[in-house]
Amino acid sequence: MYRDLFTIPGLGITLHGFGLLVVLGCFGALRITAWRAQRERLDPDDVYGLAIWLFTGGVIGARLFYVVQHHETIHRVTDIFRVWQGGIVFYGCIIGGLIGSVLYWVRHPFPFRPMADAVAPALMVGVALGRLGCFCNGCCYGAVSHLPWALTFPARTLPWAHHVVAGLIPLSAARSLPVHPTQLYAALNGFLILALLTWYFPRRRRDGEVMALLMLAYPVARFVEESLRADEGPFLAGMTISQDISVLLFACGLVFSFWLTRQPVGRHATLAAVAPAHQEAKEPAMAGPSRLSMEVTH
Numbered sequence: 001m002y003r004d005l006f007t008i009p010g011l012g013i014t015l016h017g018f019g020l021l022v023v024l025g026c027f028g029a030l031r032i033t034a035w036r037a038q039r040e041r042l043d044p045d046d047v048y049g050l051a052i053w054l055f056t057g058g059v060i061g062a063r064l065f066y067v068v069q070h071h072e073t074i075h076r077v078t079d080i081f082r083v084w085q086g087g088i089v090f091y092g093c094i095i096g097g098l099i100g101s102v103l104y105w106v107r108h109p110f111p112f113r114p115m116a117d118a119v120a121p122a123l124m125v126g127v128a129l130g131r132l133g134c135f136c137n138g139c140c141y142g143a144v145s146h147l148p149w150a151l152t153f154p155a156r157t158l159p160w161a162h163h164v165v166a167g168l169i170p171l172s173a174a175r176s177l178p179v180h181p182t183q184l185y186a187a188l189n190g191f192l193i194l195a196l197l198t199w200y201f202p203r204r205r206r207d208g209e210v211m212a213l214l215m216l217a218y219p220v221a222r223f224v225e226e227s228l229r230a231d232e233g234p235f236l237a238g239m240t241i242s243q244d245i246s247v248l249l250f251a252c253g254l255v256f257s258f259w260l261t262r263q264p265v266g267r268h269a270t271l272a273a274v275a276p277a278h279q280e281a282k283e284p285a286m287a288g289p290s291r292l293s294m295e296v297t298h
Helices: 017-039 044-069 077-081 090-107 112-137 158-165 182-203 209-227 241-261 268-297
Strands: 004-008 013-016
Touching: 004 017, 013 017, 017 044, 017 112, 044 090, 044 112, 090 112, 090 241, 112 182, 112 209, 112 268, 182 209, 209 241
Parallel strands: none
Antiparallel strands: 004 013
């Protein structure tokens, strides 16, 4: 676990493992989205403009979701803004990011479904690297486990504190009990879903199908992950709040997938590639009579 990577001499600024990996995840997601958007003949300016609104909305949503869930961790107003030390919720990020994306789309319309497909795989890059950041931070920890790959966390970390409060270990314990490395499970799931979306991307028949696949695959993985975690209690129907949202997101994915089957087959990139060819074919036909008129005039 690498919560604090190092402190910059003379400045007293500490570089946190969680913050670094989240930043790398955001940068990687942006680069992948821009690359895919270019291949799909989407305007690169829309990608970078959208990124500002998506990331801003995502960070605000992720932090607000955490503050509402874990208000007991907020002791001062400034604690609300300490996102580099952890304390963000992915589903809050999705909700906030979606709101930001829609607001940008209303102000600057762009092909929404093709852009959603370009964004979908990039989200899994953010998930995978972000969960590695959770591992460095010690948050999002799993339940006690005695499996061979179960891990212990050092004193003063969240799993250790949880076990002390629960009376499972004494205050003098140097490490927590072995727990499921749910952060690593989540990171692995992120990479696996990324591979699935990357494989399916060129095989989609309609714009939006990649996002629909993400809306079906991620909630299933997240629901299973939540059943192995120990940092959240039941919220509704005996499930954690993330499991409740997973069920809702999966249902939305089913509805969206069904709606897509009712849409004509075709992709924005294909139509965008055909349009210039038609334009070029029309221009010589229009130019011919003009040259002929000039010859007759002379």
